[in-house]
Amino acid sequence: MYTLLVAAASSVPRTVEWSPKIAIVMIICNIIAIAFGKATIQRQKDGPQLPSPEMFGGMSLGALLGTTSFGHVLGAGTILGLSRLGVL
Structure with missing residues (x-):
């Protein structure tokens, strides 16, 4: 029984603590996703609009x-x- 518990505990992946590097990676990924969506979404202005739509290129x-x-x-x-x- 203990060997199963030790095996399960040793297979837990290492996670990283939050840091400014992680925040920068997330911001860059969101900017890339918004640019990708801006280029590929066909009807991006359908639906409720944002309070300042010009900030995101007129996307809904x-x-x-x-x-x-x-x-x-x-x-x-x-x-x-x-x-x-x-790397992180």
């Missing part, structure tokens, strides 16, 4: 939420990959 709330959600998924994968490589 739905388009912004979609691109930033994609940016966070992209950022999480990038942070996990860079921490696994030892």
Whole structure:
């Protein structure tokens, strides 16, 4: 029983603490995702508008939420990959 517990505890991946480097990686990934969404979303102005739509190129709330959600998924994968490589 104890060997199973030790095996489970030793297989836990190392996670990194929050730092400004991690914040910069997440911001860059979100900017890339917003730029990608701006270039590929066909009807990006449909739906409720943001209070200052010119700040995000006229994208609607739905388009912004979609691109930033994609940016966070992209950022999480990038942070996990860079921490696994030892860069972060």
